[in-house]
Each structure stands twice: as C-alpha cells, then as structure tokens.
Amino acid sequence: MFPPMLATPGPLPSGPEWVFELKWDGVRVVATFDPGLRLSARSGTNVTSRYPELSGLSLPPGTVLDGEVVVLADGRPSFELLAERMHRDRPPAALAARLPVTYLIFDLPYLAGENLCELPYEERRARLDELGLAGPHWAVPPAFDDGPATYTASAQLGLEGVVAKRRTSQYRPGLRSADWVKCKNESTMDVLVGGWRPGARRLGALLVGTEEEEGLVFRGRVGGGISAATEERLLGLLEPLARPTSPFAEALPPEDRRGARWVEPLIVVEVAYGQLTNAGRLRFPRLRKVLDHE
DNA sequence: TTCCGACAGTGGGGTCGCAAT
DNA sequence: ATTGCGACCCCACTATCGGAA
Numbered sequence: 133m134f135p136p137m138l139a140t141p142g143p144l145p146s147g148p149e150w151v152f153e154l155k156w157d158g159v160r161v162v163a164t165f166d167p168g169l170r171l172s173a174r175s176g177t178n179v180t181s182r183y184p185e186l187s188g189l190s191l192p193p194g195t196v197l198d199g200e201v202v203v204l205a206d207g208r209p210s211f212e213l214l215a216e217r218m219h220r221d222r223p224p225a226a227l228a229a230r231l232p233v234t235y236l237i238f239d240l241p242y243l244a245g246e247n248l249c250e251l252p253y254e255e256r257r258a259r260l261d262e263l264g265l266a267g268p269h270w271a272v273p274p275a276f277d278d279g280p281a282t283y284t285a286s287a288q289l290g291l292e293g294v295v296a297k298r299r300t301s302q303y304r305p306g307l308r309s310a311d312w313v314k315c316k317n318e319s320t321m322d323v324l325v326g327g328w329r330p331g332a333r334r335l336g337a338l339l340v341g342t343e344e345e346e347g348l349v350f351r352g353r354v355g356g357g358i359s360a361a362t363e364e365r366l367l368g369l370l371e372p373l374a375r376p377t378s379p380f381a382e383a384l385p386p387e388d389r390r391g392a393r394w395v396e397p398l399i400v401v402e403v404a405y406g407q408l409t410n411a412g413r414l415r416f417p418r419l420r421k422v423l424d425h426e
Numbered sequence: 427t428t429c430c431g432a433c434a435g436t437g438g439g440g441t442c443g444c445a446a447t
Numbered sequence: 448a449t450t451g452c453g454a455c456c457c458c459a460c461t462a463t464c465g466g467a468a
Contacts, residue, residue: 219442219455331437416457
C-alpha cells in the first residue's frame with residue numbers, strides 16, 4: 133500500500149517556482165505493478181476490479197503511478213456519473229460501457245523499483261512524460277506555467293480548480309504538504325432558512341432553500357462553518373420563528389426531514405458551495421455569514 | 427508566551443448493499 | 448416495497464492540544 137501525497141487548500145500561489153495542473157473531480161487512485169496491475173484507493177482499498185478498462189495498463193514491476201480516475205462527460209469529469217459505478221467490483225459490461233473511466237496520471241513516485249520521491253517534481257514529471265503513457269483509458273494531462281490563466285480557464289471550463297505544485301518539491305507519501313496547494317472554484321448563494329435540525333450540537337444543520345415560482349425550493353442542509361457563537365446567534369433568531377409545518381414547496385425526503393424544526397422562512401444566510409448537484413442541491417455547503425435583516 | 431500545525435469531531439451530497447419493517 | 452443504517456467516495460470547517468518559535 134502506497135498512500136498518495138495530499139494537497140493543502142489555499143489561495144493561488146504565484147511565482148516562477150510554481151507549476152499548475154487542473155484539478156480533476158474523481159477518485160484518487162494509485163497504480164502499482166508487482167508485476168500485475170493493482171489499483172488502490174486513498175484508503176488503501178484494492179479497487180483493481182472496479183475499473184476493468186485499465187487492465188491494459190502495463191509498466192515494469194516496481195513502478196508506482198499517482199493519478200485520478202474520472203468519468204468524462206462533454207470533456208469534463210463528472211463525479212456524479214463516476215459515483216454510479218465507483219463502488220462496484222466487476223461492473224456489468226453495459227455499465228462500464230455507458231460510463232467509461234479515464235485514469236489521469238500526474239506523478240511517478242517509483243519507476244521499475246527506482247525511488248523517484250526524492251527527486252524534484254519537475255524531474256519526476258519529465259520521467260513520467262518520457263513513458264509516453266497514452267491509451268484509450270489513460271493519459272498524462274498537461275501542466276501549465278501561468279497560474280492565473282490556468283485558474284481562470286478552470287472556472288470557465290466548469291472544472292473544480294487547480295493544483296499548484298512547487299517545482300522543487302519531493303513526493304511525500306501520505307503527507308498533506310504545503311508544496312501542493314489546491315485552489316478550488318467556489319460560489320456563494322443567499323438562501324432562506326426554512327428549518328433546522330439538532331445534532332451533536334444544539335444546532336446540527338440548517339435546512340435551506342431558495343424562492344422560486346413553485347415556492348420555497350429545498351437546496352440542502354448546511355451544517356459546516358457554524359462556530360459556537362454563530363450557533364447561539366442563529367438559535368436566538370430561529371426559535372421565535374417556529375411553525376408547525378414545513379415551509380418548503382415539496383415534501384422533503386425522510387432523511388432530510390428527520391428531527392426537523394420548521395421556521396417561517398425569514399432569515400437569510402450566505403452559503404458557500406462547490407457546485408450544484410443534478411438534483412439542485414448544494415455540494416460541499418458551509419455557512420459563510422448570517423445576513424442582517426432590517 | 428504566543429502561535430501554528432496536526433488531529434479528532436461535527437456537519438454536507440451521493441452511491442451501494444444489506445437488514446429491518 | 449420502503450425505510451434505515453453503515454461503509455465508502457468526495458469534502459469544509461471548528462475546537463483542541465502540544466510543540467515550535
């Protein structure tokens with residue numbers, strides 16, 4: 133088992149010592165050859181049989197590749213499509229054909245038994261490029277020198293963001309290093325609070341929505357980003373607004389509804405999120421601020 | 427003494443698989 | 448057939464604690 137190196141979240145670094153890759157929205161996979169191909173998830177789980185289309189990938193024994201398995205749709209990775217098959221060992225042929233995966237390889241910690249981890253990123257990257265890995269289901273995506281342009285392009289293309297890597301950095305297995313910085317595209321939205329749920333804290337999560345023609349449309353639960361002080365403030369605002377029935381236009385699924393305390397939807401909060409899901413819910417939601425209302 | 431980084435804990439969307447109802 | 452629950456995947460963020468500065 134070879135735990136992959138992890139990136140630290142942060143703002144886009146600048147300077148000639150950095151190189152920039154697009155951030156691919158999929159699952160992290162390490163490939164080892166000893167001598168047969170073995171694919172490992174970040175946790176170390178053997179996932180080789182989940183991605184049979186990668187079985188043709190062949191390299192010398194003692195080689196370790198690091199990359200991301202994605203499902204491409206219109207040229208962009210779709211995590212939601214990948215989710216439909218990523219838990220399945222030996223997926224049915226029809227499923228694998230409908231949702232083919234691509235392994236995007238971005239690092240080479242070992243080659244034929246030679247430890248390349250101590251080499252600077254740029255040299256490992258050059259060795260990786262020399263392998264000429266390109267096939268129907270794998271590729272080595274490009275790296276760029278212009279950080280701001282790469283970041284802007286990632287947003288325009290609807291990608292997840294960029295990962296900045298220090299040219300001189302070593303590969304540190306299993307470590308969350310400051311030499312790799314992930315800069316994610318994110319959005320914010322103002323939403324109405326239609327209820328809340330207790331949890332381990334007094335206020336576990338907010339049930340939020342947006343006002344549309346059909347009424348208050350549920351956008352998901354927001355439990356992240358709430359400090360102890362904000363929790364108290366929100367409870368003080370919400371408890372006087374209690375009402376017996378849900379203010380949402382549609383009945384919420386049981387797993388969202390469970391334990392809910394409904395309120396008049398009068399409190400507006402700003403939430404940050406990664407993307408909207410196909411179901412119209414917030415992905416990676418967290419509270420940014422409670423908006424003052426006159 | 428103060429500050430920072432690592433870690434545990436709490437929250438999210440979503441899928442699958444299995445058990446209970 | 449529906450619901451509940453945990454295990455995995457992807458996470459963000461807060462609070463805490465010990466060691467570095």
